[in-house]
Every structure is written in structure tokens, then in C-alpha cells.
Amino acid sequence: MNGSLIRVEELTRTFGPGCPRCATVRGERNNHCPHCGTVYALDRVSFDVRPHEVLGVVGESGSGKSTLMKCLNFDQNPTSGRLFLEAYGGGRQDVWAASDQVRRRLRHTVLGMVYQNPADGLKLDFSAMANIAEKLIAAGERRVATMEDRAVELLDHVNIPLARRHEPPARFSGGMQQRVQIAKALSSRPPLLLLDEVTTGLDLSVQAKVLDLIRRLKRELGIGMVLVSHDLGVIRMLADRTLVLLAGRVVEEGLTDQILEDPQHPYTQELVQSLL
Amino acid sequence: MNTLYNFAFFDEGSKKEIRRATLKALSIPGYQVPFASREMPIARGWGTGGLQLTLSLVGHDDVLKVIDQGADESVNAVSIKKLISDTTGIPVTESTSQATLIQSRHRIPEEPLNEGQILVLQVPIPEPLRSIEPKEAVTKRLHAEAEYSGAYLLLFEEIQRYGTLAGGSDHPVTVAGRYVMAPSPIPRFDNPKMHFSRAPILLGAGREKKIYAVPPFTSVVSLAFEDYPFRVESFEGKRCRFCGADGTYLDEIPASDGTAVYQCNDTGYCRSRSEGGA
Numbered sequence: 415m416n417g418s419l420i421r422v423e424e425l426t427r428t429f430g431p432g433c434p435r436c437a438t439v440r441g442e443r444n445n446h447c448p449h450c451g452t453v454y455a456l457d458r459v460s461f462d463v464r465p466h467e468v469l470g471v472v473g474e475s476g477s478g479k480s481t482l483m484k485c486l487n488f489d490q491n492p493t494s495g496r497l498f499l500e501a502y503g504g505g506r507q508d509v510w511a512a513s514d515q516v517r518r519r520l521r522h523t524v525l526g527m528v529y530q531n532p533a534d535g536l537k538l539d540f541s542a543m544a545n546i547a548e549k550l551i552a553a554g555e556r557r558v559a560t561m562e563d564r565a566v567e568l569l570d571h572v573n574i575p576l577a578r579r580h581e582p583p584a585r586f587s588g589g590m591q592q593r594v595q596i597a598k599a600l601s602s603r604p605p606l607l608l609l610d611e612v613t614t615g616l617d618l619s620v621q622a623k624v625l626d627l628i629r630r631l632k633r634e635l636g637i638g639m640v641l642v643s644h645d646l647g648v649i650r651m652l653a654d655r656t657l658v659l660l661a662g663r664v665v666e667e668g669l670t671d672q673i674l675e676d677p678q679h680p681y682t683q684e685l686v687q688s689l690l
Numbered sequence: 691m692n693t694l695y696n697f698a699f700f701d702e703g704s705k706k707e708i709r710r711a712t713l714k715a716l717s718i719p720g721y722q723v724p725f726a727s728r729e730m731p732i733a734r735g736w737g738t739g740g741l742q743l744t745l746s747l748v749g750h751d752d753v754l755k756v757i758d759q760g761a762d763e764s765v766n767a768v769s770i771k772k773l774i775s776d777t778t779g780i781p782v783t784e785s786t787s788q789a790t791l792i793q794s795r796h797r798i799p800e801e802p803l804n805e806g807q808i809l810v811l812q813v814p815i816p817e818p819l820r821s822i823e824p825k826e827a828v829t830k831r832l833h834a835e836a837e838y839s840g841a842y843l844l845l846f847e848e849i850q851r852y853g854t855l856a857g858g859s860d861h862p863v864t865v866a867g868r869y870v871m872a873p874s875p876i877p878r879f880d881n882p883k884m885h886f887s888r889a890p891i892l893l894g895a896g897r898e899k900k901i902y903a904v905p906p907f908t909s910v911v912s913l914a915f916e917d918y919p920f921r922v923e924s925f926e927g928k929r930c931r932f933c934g935a936d937g938t939y940l941d942e943i944p945a946s947d948g949t950a951v952y953q954c955n956d957t958g959y960c961r962s963r964s965e966g967g968a
Contacts, residue, residue: 515835537822537843544847551846552839557916558849580850 418500419606419638420486421462425495427481427662429453443681445476445661455481456492457662463606466636470653470670472643472685477659479642480530483610485510486640487527488517499524501605522552526599526637530611532591535598538584542569545583546598553602568597572627589620596627600635607631607639613648628652646685650674658682698745699777704728708746708901712892715903720865721833722816727899731773737795738896740812741770744793747808747892748774754782755789760797760939760955767795784958796859798880800938800959803889805906811874813895816902818862818872838870841913855918864911865904873910879922879939884910930954933963 430452439448446453456478463469473479484490486497496508501524502516509520521527526549529535536545546565547555555561569579572593574586583591592612599607609628613621629652631637643649649656649670656673658666658681666679677683698705704726711725730738737758748754754774758767762784770793771782783789786801793810803809819829822840832840841862848857855861859875863884873881874893884891884904891904904910914920929936930953938959940952954960 514831515837518835518837540843540847541850543850544843547846548839548843551842552837556842558846558918561846 418462418464421498423460423496425456425459425485426493427456427485428493443661454662459664461657463638463640465638468632468639468641468653470641470649470656471659472649472656473659478662479659480610483608483642486608487525488521522549523602524604525606525608526604527608528595528599528612530614532595535595536583539582541580542583542594543579545594546601549598549601564601568600572597589616589623592624605638607637609639609641611643625651695777697778698748700745705746708742711901715901716905719905719908720869720871720902722900722902724899725901727896734897736766737770737812739894740793740810742896743810743892743894744791748778748791752780752790753788754780755792757797758795761957785962786958796875798876798883800956803887805888807889809889809891811893813874813893816872816895816898816900818870833869841870845913849918862913866908871902877923877939881912928952930960933960935963
């Protein structure tokens, strides 16, 4: 593993039967085969994330960003590819080949996922406390006092007024819901955080608060993160390294500054040019 | 006895199918076995699951007792008793010890059950994880993987709301160390009676088309947290106003002056004590 937290090799996720002509007729900006109609949401994507590192993933809508996150969080199964986690067998065994139970346990202990839509990551009708406890319960915790202490600590950490901790997130604003989601993702102290478009759909001042929080987590906790966004501003602010996804393929990767200042691939150049 | 019907209302094929599901349920304690729930002359949700179990099991030598929330005389209990005795001709009783087959809704009798008896419970919602996961396909997988954090989450939320494990009834249990099961809406008071019960306990959900069971002498443990142990309802310092019992599940009957009187919820038990000269 060379000290990586997570390594992904040749991740492919297709929707459709596939045909021998797929590989030859598919253009660079086209993620489906015109002959058999198979969609290549992700095509042989490989990367790794080291401890304390934030990996940014940029790309337009439909480039495969969310599918990538869903595969990493075991919400979807990849068509092919291998995933190695430092926390699972020292990174020598493919996690995607493991049983559902193993993956479920890893999801609750090693990963923390923050979805674009809080409704995907939270039970909006349960109290904020219970939402945070859910991940701890799933990770095997059975003492209420421990979970309550941890939930209060985290809610405080993400600036949710403690007086509202027994309220369901359905009554919270979008930004607060997002922060509860982050608190939940952090609850079992995972070494790796998956952030899927966490600021999309929030207004600017709220975005700033959430970004501040993530930056603080990076500084104080030193958690590794995979950060998916279509917003280059967010990537510039948070990511150490960046992958550029186009039609399911990685077209460029490198240090974030390098990619933003000196983009090599025509698509990345377009992307950086279009930055307001 | 109404001879226009087959013995015990059902045709023999139906009884066989239900008994086959019951055997499977007994073999996998706590596991919900799907079965072909029949149309019944009472509406779904009124005890059709329990009734189908009872009808599939009843024989000429059985003695039947039916209770509804502890009462032998409630309308639903009486209708079910009538249907069964009209189509089988077997005697009914209010005495727990004399019955061989006991169908119940929301209570387990106070008098301990023994070998030779079968308890049938009516179940509205057989799935303990249903309130957290609406999809059957998903809950089946959760059971398969013994992933029960959802059940604990519901208890945690209860503690957040009420400061204690105060849920009224249907407190989930782990059966034989494997499946988490809804014990039907019996009060927590009755949960410990399931633990190593001498009589098999069969649970039937007619609307949800599920049968599950606790075989005799099987461990049944109520879910709880390390620092919030499971507790039954407490009636400390209160007694039944009729029979004087103090270790039973009591109904509270409020009076107009703000006070309340208490009486046994299990009417058959209470009457046997009163008539026995207690």
C-alpha cells in the first residue's frame, strides 16, 4: 500500500451489456457506446489517497463523480476493479470482493460519507443525536452515555446549537443538515471522509461555513478525504491533489495548483477557462 | 357444530401449508416464514394470522382459550372462539391451565404455560425493522446479515425522547442469539415470559402473511443498552382491587375524582384467584 489509506485500481462501472466495439468507437467526450448503448459511468479509474491528504475530483455533470463515490461507499457495486483499504488486511485484500457484512463494517468504521443531499445520509425524522449515534451503533457501540457524549461533542464541533440536539434535522436549515451529516460521518473517527458535492445547493455564506468546517477538520484531525465537486473554487481551497474526470475517465491528475495554473488536457483548459 | 364446513373451517390442503410454514418457523427460531395467508371470515388486522395458526393446529382433543388484551369476554375473542367451536365442536375454557391451545392478542397469560400447551399470538407488524426500513427486500437482507443497528437506533431515539426505554409494547427481542423478532404488541412485562418458555409460542401475521415462532426452551432476550438495561413495567405498591394480586400486569382505571383503581389485566387469572377464595 506504500502508506496509502485507500487505493483504487481500474474501477469500471458500466450500465448495459457491452460489446466488442465499445472500446474503439467511443469518443473521449462520450461515455456510451453507440452500437450497444452501454454507458461507461467509470472507465478504468485508478488513484490513491494518503493519510492527511485531500484528493479533489472535478468533472462536469455525468462525468462519473457520484458513481465513484457510491462505489467507494459500497452503495453501488462496481462492474470491475479493486479497492484496497489500509484498515482491511493491511491493504492486501480487495474490499470489493469481500462479503456484504465486511463491507458494511468497513463503511461504519473506516469511512465517513457526506452526501450531496442530506436526506440520503440522514434520517430526517430522527433526532440529530440519534443520527450521529446511528453510525456508532452500527460500529458496535452499545453504551448510551458514550454515544451521547460523542454526539454532543461533534454537534458542538460543527456549530449546531446544543439546545436543538433533540430536534429532527427535518426542522433544520440546509446548511445545518449538512453539518449534522458531517458530524455523523465523523462520529466513529474514520480515517477517511468521502465528501460528495457537500456545498452544492447551499447559499454562499452557508457554503463558506461548511468549507471552513472542512478546512478545520483537515487541519485539526488530519483525516484523509476524497472531495468531489464541480466547483473549482472549492477544489482550489481544499484539495492537495486533483483528478479531472471526463466521461468516466481520468484525463488529468496532479497537484491542484499545477492543474489549475497549468492545465495540460484540452478539457481541463476549458474547465479552468470557464472559472468565473 | 356446523357440518357445512370441513373440520376447523379450512380444507386439509390449507392446514397442511400453514403447518409446514409453522414447522419451518420452529426450526429457525425468530425467522419470519412467508405463508399463503387465506381469506378469512374476519377482516385482516383482526387476528387472522393467529386464527389461521389455531385452525391449522386444532384437533378433536383440544381445549381452546382465546384472549384479547387479557380479556376472555371481549367481542373479538368471543367471535374467534365461536368460529372455532362452531367448525370443530371442541370445548372452550377461560382457565389457562386447562387449555391446550391458547390464542391471544397483546398478552401472555399470567399463569405460566407448560408442555402440552401451545400459545398463538396475533401480530399486526411482524417486522421489527419496518419503522426504520420500509422495503421488505432490504429488511430481509438486514436479517440475513444480522444487521440490527436499526432496532437499537429506535431504542436510542426512545431514550432521547423520554429519557428511558419507555416504549409501551412490542419491545424487540433476540431469539436464540440470532434473529431479532417483534414479540407482537405484548407489554414489556410479558417479554421475560417468552424466555425459556415451556410451551412453544407461535406468532401469525395474516395481513403481512408471515409466521414465526419461539420453540420451547429457547432463549429470548430483550434488546437494551449496557447502561440502559431492559426493565418491565413497575406496579410497585399497587394491587388488584378484586383478587389482591400484586405481581401481575395491572390495568389502571381512573376515577372522576382524579384517583385511580387497579385491577388484573388477565381476567381469567383474576377470576380463578377470586373464586379460589383468595
